[in-house]
Amino acid sequence: MRKLVYYVASTLDGFVAGPDGADPTGPDGFWPIPEDYLRYLAEHYPETLPGPARQALGITVEGTRFDTVVEGRRSYEIGLRAGLTDAYPHLRHLVVSRTLGKSPDPAVEIVADDPLAAIRELKRQDGKDVWLIGGGDLAGALYPEIDELVLKTAPMTLRTGIPLFGRHDHGFDPRTWQLTDHHVLGSGALFLTYTRSTPAGPASA
Known part of the structure; x- marks a missing residue:
């Protein structure tokens, strides 16, 4: 069965974006993107790079982890404002x-109804794992179905944010x-992979 993987960049104090929810890695963003961080993404998670970044870096491989990406409206609109109607044309792309x-x-599918039901159906289908890109509110709504966390932890704190x-x-x-995997980069970023120990689904009594 496919897994829903929340693969997301997080600060040390647990924020995935600033208070305004804007893209922290964009041109005006505050997120550090050192060379070893970008190289690690390209080598291990090439399918998670947006189409223009893949093209600029000459990446053509499909990747081994994900064939589907799911995101919320606010996250999707970050790409729209940059002129990208489909930032991940190499993946099946769903927007809740x-x-x-x-x-x-x-090429972008809209999920307008129950997102939990949609994710459960996706997980029953054949294929690679499903990448939950965010944002935080969608991750909170899909919390019962998240099977794995991959946290790209930046060596920074925000005090407040999303x-x-x-x-x-x-x-x-x-x-x-x-904790099932971890990797430390020289620049200070951590890649931490956690697999759910308690079963997915409604909270236990």
Whole structure:
């Protein structure tokens, strides 16, 4: 069965974006992107780089982890503002939104109804794992179905911003995770992979 993997950049204090939710890695962003960080992404997670970045770096390999990406409307609109109607043309691309309406791109699928049901159906299908790119609020809504966390932890703190699982209160639901892989870069970034220890689905009593 396919896994839903929340693969996301996080600060040491658990934020995935600043208070305004803008792209922290964009031209005006604050996220550090040293050379060894970008090289590690290109070598180990090439499918998670946007189409223009793959083209600029000469990356043509499909990648081994993901063939599908899921994101929320706010995350998707970051690409739209940059003129990208499909930032990941090499992946099946789904956007969860009740307000977006018609898709701006024929290759991008809109999930307007229950996102948990949509993810459960995706996980039953054949294929590689499903990449949850964010944002935090969508990750909070999909929390019961997240099987693995891959945290690209930057050596920085924000004090405030968008938390890993968003600002909305989805309820108290403690879960345990097992560290299954880790890699430390010379620049200080950590790649931490955690697999869910407690079963996915509704919280246990």
